[in-house]
Amino acid sequence: MGFIKHEKEPRESIGERRERYLGHTDKLMMVIIDFDDGPTSEPDPPHSHPHEQMSYVVSGELIVYIGDDQEQLGPGDMFTVPPDVPHTVQLLSEHVRLVDCFTPLREDFLK
């Protein structure tokens, strides 16, 4: 069965001092993202995708931009991203960890 021990999971670099590891079922993907390049002076370029997304802030502080809205979030907070809505983040602390969940799978994250 699907036990995913973090110390055994390969990290994929997704940028300078940014890494992720992930797991999935048939229709659900969970991605753990560590940003270690904060604070950042401006938001990342926005991106969008047809998948539904929900995210949880494990640690750190950041501003989340979704469409025309923005909010400062920290540990314990969540946000939802509808399909095809541009979104991005700006890091307010050196380290931020997010749990991003998607349905359907982000096939672009699977090799």
Next chain:
Amino acid sequence: MGFIKHEKEPRESIGERRERYLGHTDKLMMVIIDFDDGPTSEPDPPHSHPHEQMSYVVSGELIVYIGDDQEQLGPGDMFTVPPDVPHTVQLLSEHVRLVDCFTPLREDFLK
């Protein structure tokens, strides 16, 4: 848009010293569960549901049982639960926080 600030979210009691809060999109639900009744002397009774589930351990230590398998997990670990497979947990620390994600929605969690 969907910003969910933890300090503004009502907690729902799901047992003695166990609470949750949650958010969802159309097909994706994210549930934050705080167990504060650990350690427990035996596993909870197993349960199952037709939804796919992925979970992330934010804090604490626990044993997760899925079908006939079991594993001790801690912060940063994840597990996957296929539809209709019985699963449960035994808490090894006083406090455990899990992020449980489901697709489709757990309509039974919505009032």
